Amino acid sequence: MNESLHLAAAQALAVRDPEDKCAAVRALRAARGAGRLVVVPGPDDPEPLRVPGRPDRPELVPPEQLRPRRPGTPEGHAALIHAIAHIEFNAINLALDCVARYRSFPDDFHDGWLRVADEEALHFSLLRGRLRELGYDYGDFPAHNGLWDMACRSAHDPLARMALVPRVLEARGLDATPVIMGKLRAIGDTATLAILDIILRDEVGHVALGDRWFRRLCEARGLEPEATYLALLEDFDAPWPQPPLHEAARLQAGFSPAEIARLRAGRRPATD
Secondary structure (H helix, E strand, O other), X not given: OOEEHHHHHHHHHHOOOHHHHHHHHHHHHHHHHOOOEEOOOXXXXXXXXXXXXXXXXXXXXXXXXXXXXXXXXXXHHHHHHHHHHHHHHHHHHHHHHHHHHOOOOOHHHHHHHHHHHHHHHHHHHHHHHHHHHOOOOOOOOOEOOHHHHHHHXXXXXXXXXXXXHHHHHHHHHHHHHHHHHHHHHHOOOHHHHHHHHHHHHHHHHXXXXXXXXXXXXXXXXXXXXXXXXXXXXHHOOOOOOOOOOOHHHHHHHOOOHHHHHHHHHOOOOOOO
């Protein structure tokens, strides 16, 4: 008998141990591919937000309490990789949350975010393995919860969620990754550079998936996408992208040249 894909995703979301969560995601995608899990539309969409499972460590602190992560020292080098690993762990939960809660969406929505969860799990596993090679592990440094906090703030509306998580926070990762790669290249860390090559390639697709659904939702509601995006940035006081923007990656992910030019110009000061 076929089972609910959403219930299975919620169960994977609740797993606390990182390795077990990654294994649960792999099993979830395999079961979906084998036809054992089906989309079951629900009358109350989106469903209430669930608290994701996470390990006791890392300690979560406000972003301003985190020390700069400079790769010129062994500890700073590991802290930088740890920060990226933490983002990838949160991204697993974000993708699973989409599958678990937005039940009225069609199969390609769920299959897309399930693929994202699987790729994020791979990214996390690669980065955790690299941390261990350096004598550290996930949880050894404090981290912040900004990605999940934005998911909570936008949880009530899938249009806001697609705009503010993939197209804001994850798109900022497209911009930041080349800068980070430059720092790692300067210290000769070719092993981590190879992992970041994989991550950057996949993350373009993740932002593109969010862009596609954001634009579909705007069309369904009769909204102009790029004006709506700017309005949501202001309404949610979302972070503006920091230069330099990775324009080629943003174009590949669905941003228009005009939109990138507007983002490059920066946030306009409020007027009375």
